[in-house]
Amino acid sequence: MKQTTAVGSPRLRSRRRHDVGDALFLRVTQAFALAMVAVVLLALGVTARSAWPAVRAFGLGFLTGSTWDPVADKFGAWPFVWGTLYSSFLALLLAVPVGVAGAIFLSELSPRWLSGPVSFLVELLAAIPSVVYGLWGLLVMVPWLRDRVQAPLNGALGNWPLFSGAPYGVSMMAAALVLAIMILPIITAVARDVLRAVPREQREAALALGSTRWETIWRAVLPFGRVGVLGAVILALGRALGETMAVTMVIGNRPEASISLLNPAYTMASVLANEYAEATGRLHVAALSGVALTLFVITFIVNGLARWLVWRVAHRAGGSR
Amino acid sequence: MRRWFGLGILLAAVAAAGCAGGPGGEGAPPSGPRPAPSAGALRLNGAGATFPYPLYSRWFDTYSREHGIQVNYQSIGSGGGIQQLKNRTVDFGASDAPLSDEEQKEMPAPVIHIPTVAGAVVLAYNVPDAPKGLRMSPEVVAGIFLGQIKKWNDPQITALNPDVSLPDTAVVVAHRSDGSGTTYIFTHYLSAVSPDWQTKVGAGKSVSWPVGLGGKGNEGVTGVVKQTPGGIGYVELAYAIQNNLNYAQVRNAAGQFVEPSVVSTTAAAAGSAAALKRDVRASIANAAGAEAYPISGFTYILVYRDQPDLERGKALADLLDWAIRDGQKFAPDLHYAPLPAAVVKINEAALRQLNYQGQPLLATAP
Numbered sequence: 126m127k128q129t130t131a132v133g134s135p136r137l138r139s140r141r142r143h144d145v146g147d148a149l150f151l152r153v154t155q156a157f158a159l160a161m162v163a164v165v166l167l168a169l170g171v172t173a174r175s176a177w178p179a180v181r182a183f184g185l186g187f188l189t190g191s192t193w194d195p196v197a198d199k200f201g202a203w204p205f206v207w208g209t210l211y212s213s214f215l216a217l218l219l220a221v222p223v224g225v226a227g228a229i230f231l232s233e234l235s236p237r238w239l240s241g242p243v244s245f246l247v248e249l250l251a252a253i254p255s256v257v258y259g260l261w262g263l264l265v266m267v268p269w270l271r272d273r274v275q276a277p278l279n280g281a282l283g284n285w286p287l288f289s290g291a292p293y294g295v296s297m298m299a300a301a302l303v304l305a306i307m308i309l310p311i312i313t314a315v316a317r318d319v320l321r322a323v324p325r326e327q328r329e330a331a332l333a334l335g336s337t338r339w340e341t342i343w344r345a346v347l348p349f350g351r352v353g354v355l356g357a358v359i360l361a362l363g364r365a366l367g368e369t370m371a372v373t374m375v376i377g378n379r380p381e382a383s384i385s386l387l388n389p390a391y392t393m394a395s396v397l398a399n400e401y402a403e404a405t406g407r408l409h410v411a412a413l414s415g416v417a418l419t420l421f422v423i424t425f426i427v428n429g430l431a432r433w434l435v436w437r438v439a440h441r442a443g444g445s446r
Numbered sequence: 447m448r449r450w451f452g453l454g455i456l457l458a459a460v461a462a463a464g465c466a467g468g469p470g471g472e473g474a475p476p477s478g479p480r481p482a483p484s485a486g487a488l489r490l491n492g493a494g495a496t497f498p499y500p501l502y503s504r505w506f507d508t509y510s511r512e513h514g515i516q517v518n519y520q521s522i523g524s525g526g527g528i529q530q531l532k533n534r535t536v537d538f539g540a541s542d543a544p545l546s547d548e549e550q551k552e553m554p555a556p557v558i559h560i561p562t563v564a565g566a567v568v569l570a571y572n573v574p575d576a577p578k579g580l581r582m583s584p585e586v587v588a589g590i591f592l593g594q595i596k597k598w599n600d601p602q603i604t605a606l607n608p609d610v611s612l613p614d615t616a617v618v619v620a621h622r623s624d625g626s627g628t629t630y631i632f633t634h635y636l637s638a639v640s641p642d643w644q645t646k647v648g649a650g651k652s653v654s655w656p657v658g659l660g661g662k663g664n665e666g667v668t669g670v671v672k673q674t675p676g677g678i679g680y681v682e683l684a685y686a687i688q689n690n691l692n693y694a695q696v697r698n699a700a701g702q703f704v705e706p707s708v709v710s711t712t713a714a715a716a717g718s719a720a721a722l723k724r725d726v727r728a729s730i731a732n733a734a735g736a737e738a739y740p741i742s743g744f745t746y747i748l749v750y751r752d753q754p755d756l757e758r759g760k761a762l763a764d765l766l767d768w769a770i771r772d773g774q775k776f777a778p779d780l781h782y783a784p785l786p787a788a789v790v791k792i793n794e795a796a797l798r799q800l801n802y803q804g805q806p807l808l809a810t811a812p
C-alpha cells in the first residue's frame with residue numbers, strides 16, 4: 126500500500142476522481158464476493174430448515190438407518206451415503222491412474238502432431254451431456270458388462286464378497302465405470318496443463334544429470350506438479366460426488382449398502398433426482414432435504430480434506446526444495 | 447469515459463438484482479394469483495404432473511385458439527404442483543395421486559379433485575420365445591413383485607399359459623426409481639389384490655420395493671426390461687404401445703383376462719362409478735366389470751372450491767367443464783382413456799360447487 130503522492134493540482138484532481146472510482150469498484154466487487162458467500166449460507170440455511178422435521182424425527186439414526194420407506198414414513202439415508210462415497214472412490218481408483226498417465230503422455234512424450242488431436246478429443250469427452258453417458262451406459266455398456274464381465278466374474282468368484290450377488294448389469298460396477306469415464310477428461314486436461322507448466326529447467330537439469338526419461342518424469346516433473354495434479358483429482362472427485370443423471374440410469378437404484386460390485390446401489394444425488402419432484406408427504410420431503418443437507422455437508426468435508434491435503438503436500442514440497 | 451460507462455452498467459446490474467430479490471420473496475403473504483396484465487387477455491396458470499402433460503398441452507393449445515384464454519401449464523411434477531397450489535401461485539394444480547386426508551388438511555382451503563383422464567399401467571416383459579399377451583393373475587403379479595416367483599417356468603405362471611413353453615429363466619424385476627403416478631397406480635393395484643403386499647409394502651408414488659432394479663422413468667424401466675432376458679417391469683400404456691413392447695393380459699375382478707387398452711381402461715373407470723360417487727379420490731384398481739383392465743387409475747386437477755376472483759374463477763370453471771367434455775375426444779389418440787359418462791357427471795357436480803363468495807361460477811347447464 127505504499128504510494129508516491131502526486132504533486133501539482135491537475136494530477137491531484139484526477140487522483141481524487143480515481144479514488145472515488147476505486148472506492149466504488151472496491152465496494153461493488155466486495156458486494157459481489159459477499160453475495161456469493163451469502164448464497165452458499167442461504168442455501169445451507171434453507172436446506173437445513175426444510176430438513177428439520179426429519180432431523181427431529183430420526184436424529185442421528187437418519188444417517189445410520191438403512192430403511193427408506195416413504196409409505197411407512199421411515200427414512201434412513203445410510204445406503205445413499207455409502208453409494209455416493211463408494212462409487213466416487215471406485216471411479217477415482219479407475220480414472221486417476223489412466224488420467225495421470227494420459228496427461229504425462231500428452232505433456233512429456235507425445236509427438237506434437239499427436240498431442241493436439243488427442244487433447245481435443247479428451248476435452249470433447251468432457252463436453253458430452255451426462256444424460257448421453259447414462260443412455261450409452263444403459264443401452265450399450267450394461268449388456269456388455271453383464272454378459273462379458275459380470276457373469277464370468279460371478280461364476281468364478283461368486284463367493285467373494287466383492288463379486289457376490291447376481292449379474293444384472295445395472296450395478297455399482299456400471300456406475301463406477303461411467304463415472305470414471307466422465308471424470309477422466311477433467312483429470313487428464315487439468316493434469317496435462319499442470320505438467321506443461323513445469324519449468325523446462327527442471328527437465329533439463331534432470332537430463333543433464335544423466336536421468337532416463339522415466340526418471341526425469343518421475344523424479345523431476347511429477348513432484349513439481351503434484352499439487353496441481355492433486356487439484357485435478359479433487360475437481361474430478363467433486364464431479365463424481367455430485368453426478369446425478371448418468372449414475373441414476375445405470376446404478377439400479379436400490380437402497381442397500383453393499384460391498385459387492387455387482388449389486389445395484391443408490392446415491393444421494395440420484396434419490397433426490399428420483400423422488401423430489403413427486404414427493405408430497407411432509408416427512409418424505411423433509412427426509413429428501415435431509416439427504417441434500419448430508420450431501421452438502423459431505424461435499425464440504427471432502428473439499429476441506431482435499432484443501433488440507435493440497436496444503437500439506439505443497440508445504441512438504443516447499444520444505445524439501 | 448469508457449471506464450465510467452462500464453461502472454454504470456455494473457451499478458445498474460446491481461440495482462436490478464437488488465430489486466429482483468426484494469419484494470415477494472419466500473414467506474410473502476399469498477394474496478391470490480396475480481391479476482392478468484390486461485383484462486382482455488386472461489391467462490390461467492397451472493402446474494403439476496408430467497404424466498398427463500402431452501394431453502394437457504394439446505387441450506390448452508386448442509382451448510386458447512377456440513376460446514381466447516391462454517393457459518400456461520408447467521409440468522414440474524405433482525409435488526411441485528400441489529406446493530404451488532398451496533402457495534396460491536397457480537390457479538390449478540395437477541397431480542397423479544389424490545390428496546390424502548392429511549394432505550387435504552394441510553391445504554389452506556377446501557380443494558376439489560377433478561379426475562381429467564384415466565391411464566393404464568401395463569406389465570412389459572422380455573422372456574425369450576414367449577409370445578405377446580402372456581396371461582397373469584393377480585396372485586402371479588403380486589408374487590413376482592414380492593420376489594416369491596423367481597423363475598419364468600414357475601407352476602403358477604405355466605398353469606395360466608398352458609400353450610406356451612416358458613423357459614427356466616430367472617425373473618428380473620424392474621420398477622420405477624423416480625416417484626410417479628405410474629407407481630402409485632401399480633402399487634394401489636397390488637395392495638388391492640394382495641394382503642401380503644399391503645402389509646409388507648403398501649401403496650404410494652415411491653415405495654420400498656422388496657426386490658428388483660430401479661429405472662428412472664418409463665425409459666429407464668424399459669431399458670432394464672429390454673436389456674435383461676427374463677426382465678419384467680411396469681410402464682404406462684402409451685409408452686408400451688409406442689415402443690412396441692410385449693405386455694401381459696391380466697385377470698380382472700370378474701375373472702376375465704383383459705388386454706390393456708384405452709377402452710378397457712375406460713371400462714375400469716366406469717366399473718368404479720359407485721365408489722367414485724362417494725369419494726372421487728377412490729382407487730379404480732381391480733375394478734368391477736368383465737371388460738375392465740384392473741391396473742388403471744386417474745390423473746387429477748386440483749382447484750380451490752372457493753375462488754378468490756370472480757373473473758378468473760369463471761374462466762377456470764369453463765375451462766374444466768370443457769376439458770371433461772369436449773377435451774375427452776383428444777385422449778384416445780394419445781393413449782389416454784377418456785372418462786366414462788358416469789365420471790363426467792360426478793365431475794360436473796363437483797364443478798358446480800366452485801364459487802366466488804357463494805356465487806356459483808359454472809355457467810348454467812347447457
